[in-house]
Amino acid sequence: MEGESLLERIVNGDENPRDLPLALLRRITDDFSAERKIGEGGFGLVYKGILRNGIIVAVKRMYLNAHTVDDMLFRREIISLMTINHQNVVRFLGFCSNTHYMTIKEAGSGEIILVNVRERLLCLEYISNGSLDKHITDELRGLEWETRYKIITGICKGLCYLHEEKNISHMDFKPANILLDDHMVPKITDFGLTRPNENSTTMGQHFGTRGYLAPEYENTGKISVKSDIYSLGAIILELVTGCMSVPDKNNVLRRWRHRWNKPPTLLQYQQVTRCLEIALQCRQQEPEHRPSISEIVRSLSQISPCFDEDDMLDINPLELWLPSVLKKEISCSIELTNNTRNCIAFNIQLPSIQYSAQPDKGIVQPESKYHVQIKVQARDVREHDHADKFIVQSMKLSEGLRDEVITENMFHQEAGEVVDEVNLMVVYGTMNPQKYMPAEVDRPYYELEKKLQDSDGTPMSFPLDFLKAITCNFSSESILGEGGFGEVYKGVLSSGSIVTVKKLFDIHLKEDAFQNEVCYLMGIKHPNVVQLLGYYAESIWETMEFPSGSGKRVFAEKLKRLICFEYVCNKSLDKHISGIVRTHYTCTLFLSICLSI
Template sequence: MENESQLASATPRDFTFQLLKQITNDFSEDNRIGVGGYGVVYKGTLDNGEVIAVKKLYYKHPGLDSDKQFQNECTNLMRVHHQNIVRLVGYCHEIRHICVEHNGRYVFAMVEDRALCFEYLEGGSLDKHLTDESCGFGWHTRYKIIKGICEGLNYLHNGSKESIFHLDLKPANILLDRNMMPKIGDFGLSRLFDSTETCSTKGIIGTPGYMPPEYINRFHITPKFDVFSLGVTIIKIMSGQEGYSKFADMSSQEFIQLVHENWEKALQTTVLAHTSHGVKKCIEIALRCVEADRVKRPTIAEVVDELSKIDTTIIDELNKIDTDRSSPIEQVTNLQCNQAFTPCVNSGMFSKDGGKDGSMISSCSSQAIRASSDSVLLRANIKCPILSSTSVKIFSYDNLRLATRKFHSNCVLGEGGFGCVYKGWIDENTLSPCEPGTGIPVAVKRLGQESSQGHKEWLAEINLAHLSHPNLVKLFGYCLEDEHRLLVYEFIPHGSLDNHLFKRDSCQPLSWNLRMKVALGVAKALAYLHCAEINVIVRDVKNSNILLDRVSESSEHRTSPI
């Protein structure tokens, strides 16, 4: 995931109209991916391989102030840099003259070409994914989308001296990336305000159904305009279009009960109480956002704060469950988490299984430590949350399920007290699941319901993911959805050291030189882990927890033993 400093450094480019024609195949129908009130959107690929969405604005569309729309969207997007706001890649504004026939003679006419170029988001717009509780996205994905939208809107309202009011927030203007992270787009109606004072417009802007009563009746604009639109959007995310239509015919309490019961049926009995709490809390927040009296609506900052409390409840409950079943000694090092998850993206390679019992991965106490969940982190601050890291990515359960062919038995790499390790395949660029034999292989460790490895050990692996060394296995990412806890590692192709030492599974015997390289690699990894800055004691260094990525003496690649 790009951080804000990286985003801020990506200055939008000034594209020529000729280049945009070229990368969109002359704005062909095959490249068209969407159409809106102010223009048509096409898919294009730049010379550097980056795929972008090109929004070509209409030529002076009657009844539309298209110049203002273009200026608003371009200038306001240049001001914002946030993971939940669509990134502006570039723009085009050219005026040219062409010779055309008019009333039997040729004249020169002025043509104005305007386009805005955005990052291309594979998931499309949110409105295409809206369903009721019984199908479509699971609760975890919907909650992640809700939270992302709220954080993006909070940035617009409070991220700089001048607030930006979107004024057309709705599912059609929220785009999803490959990991279902939401990004707010379409800033054509957005406005800059120096304060939170009430302002007015001379005419109607926005979309019916998402405009608050004070705007419909008096054309008044405040930050609560966007909050009202947010409330409608959250309701539709949670209950679908059909569910939202029932809202007007029920009291708030009746609607809350209906949505809550529908989700309990959809989730059945497989989830913890925190999920039920989160569902109820989200729908309560949404109904407060659509209060007719804007004074009763929360600010977007208050909404984000309430969602953060939901995150805290989730982690606290998971830790309580883990503490209840752990020994007194284990409880000393139990991780007490008190902050929300921070999704991150990794740039590392992928890995494979190792030990015959799968312990090679199960035993890792971190993405980097090819050791065991018994590893000890010798630091003063034992208690910690899931730490923010640029080396770890959050996967959805559905994507990992597809990547491993629904956790098929043929994909099992190893099995132990923690559960199973599966081989999966993901696309190298999009990180989405793909067919076996294509993309990049990964090893997916899935904790079983009766796993001997608890939430404490699972968190430890993630929180040590910042460790980086050539002789440590890399953790690519993790998944936490309801009761599902998974870890995704790089795939190490030649298995564990013990298989080679004892010639199991047709493994090649190791020459003396290779054995020395393995021993040296293990020693280097341990020296790195034992250094004063890190202070990690593995407590489970053994042949089955040492993996080999190369067994050829002529290879220039270093053996990755741990």
């Protein structure tokens, strides 16, 4: 057990990394059994190694390539890895370079031959929380922003260490090669030996992952540290938004605001926007236009809070839902919460004279709540493709002031005080605001909004409850039409944007077959073809009477199939054909329609 004692001392920091016996690595991994396998990458299989005292390590059994098959090259790389010591890089514990001979029977001839077998293994610290790719989600779920930002800064510091101090390019930099410990500290792994020969002009199948590959590397095989920077941009985008596509900054901030259920603090706003700016700079096509990793770390370190995170009011709700038909005056309220020990003054700017707020300005006492009554006059709203908005301003206040001394001039930015401003949206739609409160629809709406913006053609599954909500439970008022395949409903989103939901008649396709059909249809993109956005599919087994009236019950599969696609406002062509002469359509317009079809 001397080998285990040595490895224990290395893990505890009492010994430096060194050559480890193959027999030891076989023993602690149960001879590389399938039960101990914990991962597989382009460069080898990873196994869990358990020492007698319960200490766990990771053992990578590497595939052979130009860097690992040559013993001199392999040991030269190992010497470089043995000097690495950084909290954001997986710790290297030891290696094994073993060559032995064995006899095998050659296939076909049956001849017994002697072969040279080479083993190349690495022993690394074991990271318990798995890889980053298992934790990537959009803004509305998963890791909190503070954790994501800590991960981003840790990744950048680790990559800076590899680039600037160790002159190591990763060349397969992606979330699967970033591990997270118990405290969600990121640790970069699979570097050094994972990179291809720098003189290579073609990308081998094991080098790099599409989506993270820099264009110059993917197209020509050219390698530099700027290739890792391109990959870093994709990783940051995924951590901030959940996907690699270029986002709209305002939409990202809006979704984070709903995740926080309050407006972002200045610090949060700066962090989100700075991360997006850095990610887009990293994704520049030309390597020389991308920043260096030291510039990125410096840019992140320059963000500092201008005020404490809890200095401003919490406002709830952030959206007021009103019916699209206002036959009489309607009222609702917003709640202002002061969780601080300071007095906070507020001022509400109204969107138009149709609105009133009582009161429209005042003081919220420390650790208390304040309700503001909002009234909206009867009006003809018509089709709303936008939302009105209030502006709720707030600022810390000196003690001793009373409500009556609060004036609008106090909230001018030039007054020198820190003023927080929040847009409170007013949304008109067909949904009953009492039946579908914002808390119930915010998450699905913003999830859908994000998916509509970032869609790459892959099928998107929407929850049935959400499709029910935006169509008022498939109410008769929401019906747009009916065809040979199902009924069509108007779906109104939180912003007032409209989609179309088709409730299909009995479609006799299994769920996987239905999804395959949807996947195919979603790949169709053309300005003259209606765009499919997503679907819902469910199969339920239940008992039912069959034939009807027979009293006999059978166990049958009940299928529910819905599809969601873009809303086209001018209806179908047949509604316009009879009116071409009467409405004086021009020949140019008529010809344009024909050519487009």
